[in-house]
Amino acid sequence: MTAVAEQTRTLTYAEAVREALAQAMTADERVFLLGEDVGTYGGAFGVTGDLVHRFGEERIRDTPISELGIVGAAVGAALAGMRPVVEIQFSDFTAQAMDQIVNQAAKIHFMLGGAATVPMVLRAPTGSGTGAAAQHSQSLEAWFAHVPGLKVVMPATPADAKTLLLAAIEDPNPVIVLEHKLLYKQSGPVPEAATPARLGEAAVRRTGADLTIVATGVMVSRALEAAEQLATDGVEASVIDPRTLKPLDAQPIVDDVIRTGRALLVQEAPKTAGFMAEIAATIGESPAFGHLRAPIARLCGLDVPIPYAPQLERAAVPQAGDIVRAAADLVRRW
Amino acid sequence: MQEAPLVMPKMSMTMTEGTLVTWHKSEGDEVRAGEVVCEVATDKVDMEVEAPADGTLARIVAQPDDVVAVGEPIAYLTTAAEDLLAGLFDGPAPEPAPQPEREREPEPVPAAPAPVAAQPGPAPAAPAAAEPEPVPAAPAGVAAVPAARRAAAERGIDLATITPTGPAATIRLADLPPLEVKPRRSPRAVIARRMSASAQVPQFVVYRDLEVPAGGDWTTVFLRALAGALRRHPELNAEWADGDVRRHGHVGVALAVDTGRGLLAPVLRDPDLDDGLAGRVRDLVRRARAGKLTLAEMSGGTTTLSNLGGFAVDAFHALLSPPQATALAVGRVQEKVVPVPGGIGLSLRCTVGLTVDHRVGDGADAARLLASVQELLTL
Numbered sequence: 001m002t003a004v005a006e007q008t009r010t011l012t013y014a015e016a017v018r019e020a021l022a023q024a025m026t027a028d029e030r031v032f033l034l035g036e037d038v039g040t041y042g043g044a045f046g047v048t049g050d051l052v053h054r055f056g057e058e059r060i061r062d063t064p065i066s067e068l069g070i071v072g073a074a075v076g077a078a079l080a081g082m083r084p085v086v087e088i089q090f091s092d093f094t095a096q097a098m099d100q101i102v103n104q105a106a107k108i109h110f111m112l113g114g115a116a117t118v119p120m121v122l123r124a125p126t127g128s129g130t131g132a133a134a135q136h137s138q139s140l141e142a143w144f145a146h147v148p149g150l151k152v153v154m155p156a157t158p159a160d161a162k163t164l165l166l167a168a169i170e171d172p173n174p175v176i177v178l179e180h181k182l183l184y185k186q187s188g189p190v191p192e193a194a195t196p197a198r199l200g201e202a203a204v205r206r207t208g209a210d211l212t213i214v215a216t217g218v219m220v221s222r223a224l225e226a227a228e229q230l231a232t233d234g235v236e237a238s239v240i241d242p243r244t245l246k247p248l249d250a251q252p253i254v255d256d257v258i259r260t261g262r263a264l265l266v267q268e269a270p271k272t273a274g275f276m277a278e279i280a281a282t283i284g285e286s287p288a289f290g291h292l293r294a295p296i297a298r299l300c301g302l303d304v305p306i307p308y309a310p311q312l313e314r315a316a317v318p319q320a321g322d323i324v325r326a327a328a329d330l331v332r333r334w
Numbered sequence: 335m336q337e338a339p340l341v342m343p344k345m346s347m348t349m350t351e352g353t354l355v356t357w358h359k360s361e362g363d364e365v366r367a368g369e370v371v372c373e374v375a376t377d378k379v380d381m382e383v384e385a386p387a388d389g390t391l392a393r394i395v396a397q398p399d400d401v402v403a404v405g406e407p408i409a410y411l412t413t414a415a416e417d418l419l420a421g422l423f424d425g426p427a428p429e430p431a432p433q434p435e436r437e438r439e440p441e442p443v444p445a446a447p448a449p450v451a452a453q454p455g456p457a458p459a460a461p462a463a464a465e466p467e468p469v470p471a472a473p474a475g476v477a478a479v480p481a482a483r484r485a486a487a488e489r490g491i492d493l494a495t496i497t498p499t500g501p502a503a504t505i506r507l508a509d510l511p512p513l514e515v516k517p518r519r520s521p522r523a524v525i526a527r528r529m530s531a532s533a534q535v536p537q538f539v540v541y542r543d544l545e546v547p548a549g550g551d552w553t554t555v556f557l558r559a560l561a562g563a564l565r566r567h568p569e570l571n572a573e574w575a576d577g578d579v580r581r582h583g584h585v586g587v588a589l590a591v592d593t594g595r596g597l598l599a600p601v602l603r604d605p606d607l608d609d610g611l612a613g614r615v616r617d618l619v620r621r622a623r624a625g626k627l628t629l630a631e632m633s634g635g636t637t638t639l640s641n642l643g644g645f646a647v648d649a650f651h652a653l654l655s656p657p658q659a660t661a662l663a664v665g666r667v668q669e670k671v672v673p674v675p676g677g678i679g680l681s682l683r684c685t686v687g688l689t690v691d692h693r694v695g696d697g698a699d700a701a702r703l704l705a706s707v708q709e710l711l712t713l
Binding site: 232233234235261289290291292293294295333334 | 479480481482483484500501506507581582583584
């Protein structure tokens with residue numbers, strides 16, 4: 001067998017998601033989409049685009065404003081053997097559908113002793129930075145990661161947006177895919193092939209000797225930008241993107257912290273009970289503990305609703321400069 | 335029991351390989367954690383290598399004069415340490431013996447055999463302690479990062495003796511005393527290796543006759559001026575690495591010291607920022623001659639200062655010490671006859687030679703650096 005170099009093109013994150021949806025629908029006629037404005041309008045963020053023209057209204061189903069009903073319909077369809085992909089316009093609105101997500105989708109497989117599965121995917125734009133204010137800008141990943149029975153994915157690059165979504169659609173269990181709004185227009189290389197990623201595999205995006213930065217979602221690119229800046233000051237940072245919060249691939253993080261002795265955990269979501277608390281505890285419980293030369297540090301969004309005013313919105317979540325300062329401080333003090 | 339590799343340690347940032355010098359132990363010998371088992375020569379000095387755990391030196395794979403990459407095994411230990419199954423089938427850990435409740439026991443202890451519990455110190459009567467491994471427990475109440483605790487335990491250091499410099503009076507890893515370096519052998523081999531590497535570097539020398547202020551401690555004066563000038567010209571406070579110029583975040587001046595057994599070059603970090611520099615230099619020179627330098631003091635040089643003025647040398651050409659990109663050779667400071675407006679006068683002068691790695695900088699860069707040295711000397 002000869003290795004064939006993977007063909008990639010440059011696509012935006014939104015195009016990569018659309019390509020994954022199209023390839024999944026082409027490969028498996030059980031796959032269909034449902035959500036508000038996913039049809040003719042092309043999706044609130046333009047992700048579904050022209051899919052309705054390519055696959056028809058049967059498979060790209062516009063729904064009323066009824067999140068609980070949308071997810072309920074998807075759970076039912078999944079139980080009946082379909083592969084529904086739900087789009088919730090803003091991840092904040094999953095609150096409306098929590099009963100179906102948490103008590104139905106996540107539990108049925110267990111409640112029925114494994115006799116049924118719910119192979120559904122829920123995609124939702126997450127995060128702040130678009131001036132959409134408090135009810136449209138939250139980062140709620142920790143809610144879902146906390147629920148047994150749900151898988152949670154946060155793609156940070158166009159390539160991951162495609163390959164992780166393909167993996168989510170293939171997965172026999174409910175998967176929540178949180179796509180960051182600010183990333184939709186970012187471009188990057190995306191593989192042409194419809195090869196899914198593996199859920200539960202972290203990406204080591206950069207390796208450095210002085211500290212380990214763990215970041216999710218849009219914070220991955222900010223952490224990489226910060227790492228470049230830190231390098232000019234002689235501070236070498238690793239950047240690790242868990243990609244899948246659940247199941248979490250902790251080993252690369254633990255291994256890297258053993259090497260660097262310092263961990264800076266960066267998330268957009270507020271600090272209190274956020275997902276990085278889970279990473280911090282995981283490091284603390286691991287063999288990396290004895291190698292820590294500094295307290296595990298978290299750099300998170302403020303514990304406030306995301307403000308509408310652009311300056312305040314920026315100030316409420318970590319920016320690249322904040323990561324530089326926090327990392328430099330960690331290395332300098334310890 | 336498992337076989338654990340004893341690897342070539344990385345003792346400095348620039349070290350990529352080391353040369354095995356001599357073994358202090360033979361195959362089959364018992365070793366204790368922290369015990370010196372062999373010596374290796376790094377790119378800077380000779381170092382002792384300690385056993386990472388108790389065990390038996392099972393196999394020696396590197397012989398004297400073998401060059402071994404950092405991280406590669408030089409020997410294997412048979413050890414019970416880090417055995418995943420160790421202790422799995424042991425009974426539950428014994429409850430710590432109850433502390434003597436002296437305060438709640440008013441009646442005097444009968445004069446008869448002194449109760450063990452009344453003795454201060456380690457927990458009394460550890461029942462059937464089969465583990466011979468002495469794990470020095472950190473004293474309660476000492477704040478230290480886990481890595482410092484671990485390193486202290488490995489090296490048998492009592493954390494209570496360490497002065498914390500971290501936030502909230504926490505002992506940082508850097509607060510532990512650096513590993514002692516005893517350069518027992520002549521440094522000749524190290525110098526030979528480093529200077530042979532220097533021959534691979536395209537280097538040139540720029541000379542300048544400098545006006546020197548009156549005073550006595552020329553080494554300190556030049557140290558401060560050189561460091562200050564490099565801080566002004568960060569493009570030369572750099573090294574050539576991986577096809578590019580990489581700047582350093584600090585200025586480290588390696589001071590060439592004639593120790594009687596050969597040249598040693600301990601490093602002064604950021605000497606231009608130090609008000610007590612003269613004292614620091616005297617201390618460093620004294621300890622270099624006494625063979626009492628630590629590895630940390632041998633590391634981090636970004637330039638070298640060599641002063642042969644005391645030997646009545648007028649001017650000379652110092653070789654670079656890779657990967658440093660500059661070296662300043664200081665000759666004799668003496669009064670010279672110089673032209674002054676309307677005649678001739680006397681001026682305190684010194685000819686210096688600045689050697690530069692041509693991959694990092696050009697002649698004009700060197701000239702600018704010397705101009706700054708001159709400016710800082712007469713400031």
